[in-house]
Amino acid sequence: MAKYTLQEVTSSGLIREWIDFPKRLYKGNRNWVCPLDNDVLEVFDPRQNDLFADGEAARWIVRDQTGAVVGRIAAFYNREKAALEEQPTGGCGFFESIDSQEVANSLFDAARLWLAARGMEAMDGPINFGQRRDWWGLLVEGFEFQPLYKNPYNPPYYKDLFENYGFKNYFNQHSFIWRVNASEANKQIFARAERLYTIPGYHVENIDMDNLEEAAENFRVIYNKAWALFSGVKPMTHEEALQIMHTMKPIIDPNIIFFAYFHDEPIGFFITVPDLNRLIGKFNGKFGLWQKIQLMWNLKVRKSCDRVFGIIFGIAPEFHGKGVESAIMVKYWQYIEQTKNPYKSMELAWIGDFNPVMNRMIETYVCAERHKVHTTYRYLFDREKEFHRCPRLGIKRRE
Secondary structure (H helix, E strand, O other): OOOOEEEEOOOHHHHHHHHHHHHHHOOOOOOOOOOOHHHHHHHHOOOOOHHHHHEEEEEEEEEOOOOOEEEEEEEEEEHHHHOOOOOOEEEEEEEEEOOOHHHHHHHHHHHHHHHHOOOOOEEEEOOOOOOOOOOOOEEEEOOOOOOOOOOOOOOOOHHHHHHHHOOEEEEEEEEEEEEOOOHHHHHHHHHHHHHHOOOOOEEEEEOOOOOHHHHHHHHHHHHHHHOOOOOOOOOOOHHHHHHHHHHHHHHOOHHHEEEEEEOOEEEEEEEEEEOOHHHHHHHOOOOOHHHHHHHHHHHHHOOOOOEEEEEEEEEOHHHOOOOHHHHHHHHHHHHHHHOOOOOOEEEEEEEEOOOHHHHHHHHHOOOOEEEEEEEEEEEEOOOOOOOOOOOOOOOOOOO
C-alpha cells in the first residue's frame, strides 16, 4: 500500500477538507492567523473571480495511510497573464504540507503536470489566482511576526520543500514596519517634508469619503503611473478602482488614507486600513452574521485594532525623491501622535526587490525598517532552459 495518496478536489466534502487542513496543521502556532474561509473560497469561484473567464483552476489533497489529509495545493492559469511572461506561465498556491518532501513533491508534480497539459511551460508559486496583494509568496524571514490580513504565513521548512523540488527565487517581496515612537526617523521625515513645502503647490489630504468616485480616479491615475510598469501588472480601469474603494469602504478609517497633490494634480497615495488579522483570528475561518457584528463592534466602537496595514504606496515616477513620501508620513505621524487613536505600528507589504527605488524610498523617506521577506519562486518545466530572475522595474524583458 502506498504511503501517500493524491486526490483531486472534486466535491463539496473534499473542498471542506482542503479548507480545513491548515487549521489542524497550524494548531498551537501563536503567529498564524486563520484566514476567513470565504476569502479563500471566492478565489476558486468563477462567479467571483474574473480570471476564470480565460483560465482554469484545480485543487488536490494528499492523504496518509490512515486517510488523514497531510497536504494540499492549487494550480491555476489565466491565458492573458500567462502570455505576459517569458514563456507561458501558470501558478500554484495555497500550498500546505507536513514536513515531508515526498508529500510536497506529489503536490508539485500534480500542479506541474496539470499546467503542462494546458500549454504552460513554467509555474510560479506559491501565488494567488488573483491580485498580487493577496496570498503571494513564501515567507522566508519574519516567522516570529503575525501576518497581515490575506498575507501568507508558513513554517520555515517550506523553503526547503520548494527549493529541493527545483523552484528558484524569481523575486523577493519585502515587508516594512514603521513605529510611531521611532523619533530619530521622524526627525528626518519632518526635515524632508519641510524642504518639499518650500516649493508652492504641494499638499497632502485625507481621502474624501463623500466623493469616493473622485478618490478612485485619483488612485487609478497614480497607480497606472507608479505600478503598471511592473511585470504581470495590468493598467487599472476606473471601474476596477471604484470597485476596490467600495469593497474597502466598510473598514476604511479616512484618517489613515492619504493623497498627495501638486497644483491639484494627484501625484501620490498611501492606502492604509486597520489590519483585520488583529481581530479575526478567533473566528476560525467563519464569517457569518455574528462574526461580522463582532468585527464591526471591535473595529468601529471599541477601536481595538492596534496595527495599520499599508495596502499600497505609490508615487508618480516624476516625483520620486522629492520628499512627497515624507510629507505623507508627516501627516500620518501628526494623526497618530496628536490624536487619541489605537494605532501603535504600521506595516507595508509587497515591496518587490525588482524595484530598488521603492525600497530605498521606504527606508530613506518613510523611515521604515524591513522585517519580513516573502519569495516568489519559479519552476521551468524545461530543466535545460536558462533561468532568469524577474527583471528590474524599467528594464525591458528579454526577447
